[in-house]
Amino acid sequence: MATIYLIRHGQASFGNHNYDQLSETGWEQARVLGHWLAGRVHPDVVIGGDMQRHRETVEAIASGYRAPFPDMQVAVGFNEFDPTSVVHRFRPEWADRERMQADLAATGHPAKAFQQTFTQAVQRWVSGDHDGEYPESWVEFKARVNGALDELIGWANGGDVFVSTSGGPIAVTIQSLLELSDSKALALNEVIANTSVTRVLYSGRRRSLAVFNNYSHLEAEGQDLVTFR
Template sequence: MANIYLIRHGQASFGDDNYDQLSDTGWQQARVLGRWLSGRVAPDVVIGGDMQRHRETVEAIASGYRAPFPDMQVATGFNEFDHASVVHRFRPEWADRAQMQAELEASGHPAKTFQKAFTQAVQRWVSGEYDSEYPETWLQFKARVVQALDDLVDWAGGGDVFVSTSGGPIAVIVQQLLEISDRKALGLNEVIANTSVTRVLYSGPRRSLAVFNNYSHLEAEDPELVTFR
């Protein structure tokens, strides 16, 4: 059986004007992953969403890989859902970035405060009770990701594939493979580490989960490199 390596992007730049770019830590995480993969896995194909953090993760992996590395092909089906839309429907006042930052700083625990609000915002989105408010519903997002996986399997032709993507698509794919509930899928999404590797075995229509959320490459290099947002 061949392998699909689902790689969550390196840490993005939370709090910066452009969240979508990798932070310095994100670049380092992906270079570490590239060194770890070198000599272990030789991908036939490299796929990524068209988000900046997906592209930059592949660039950093390639720089650490120390061997010829395929150019990344874009597959937008592996893009993350629109975090901003989901959060702003739950907290409309946070569409004003300055106000959001002020409220988070005033809480005394910005990261924890944002994570709590984000979790509630995602639960609202997933509930299906407010679908008319979102440009992409939870069910549409899941269908998009599953279709992207199906298309990739058909296109890859039995080769080993790297996919640079985000936590949401990884959680959806694992949900489909394990046939678990939306609630459990959301729980998985919260623990997927930056540059972690989830490995899916496939042969034609047969697919199975072999590894979930492996970030031992970061723990071996420097445990402080382990991040989840």
């Protein structure tokens, strides 16, 4: 059976004006992954969403791979959902970036406070009670991701594929494979590490989960490289 390697992007730049770019840690995480993959896996195809953090993750993996590496092809179906719209529907006042930063700073633990709010915002989105408020509903997001996987398998022709993507699409893929509830899919999303590797085996229409959220390449370099946001 061939393998699809679902790779979560390196750490993005939380708190910066452009969240979508990799942080210095994110670049290093992806370079470490590339070095770890070298000599172990030889992808036939490399796919990524069209987000900056997806592209930069592939660039860093390629630099660490130190061997010929396929150019990344874009598949927007593997993009993350829009977290900005999800958060702003829950906390409309946070459309004012300065207000959001002030509110978070006042808690004394901005990253933790943001994560708590983000979790609540995602739960509201997933509930289905407010679908008309979002540019993409939870149901539509799942259909997009699962459709992208179907399309990829259809033309990958039995080759091994790297997919640079985000936590949401990975969680949705696992949900589909294991027939999990929405709440369990969200719980999975909370623990997917940056540059972790999830392996999906496929042959024709057969698909099975082989490995979930492996980040041993980071642990081998030290716990400081292990991040989840």
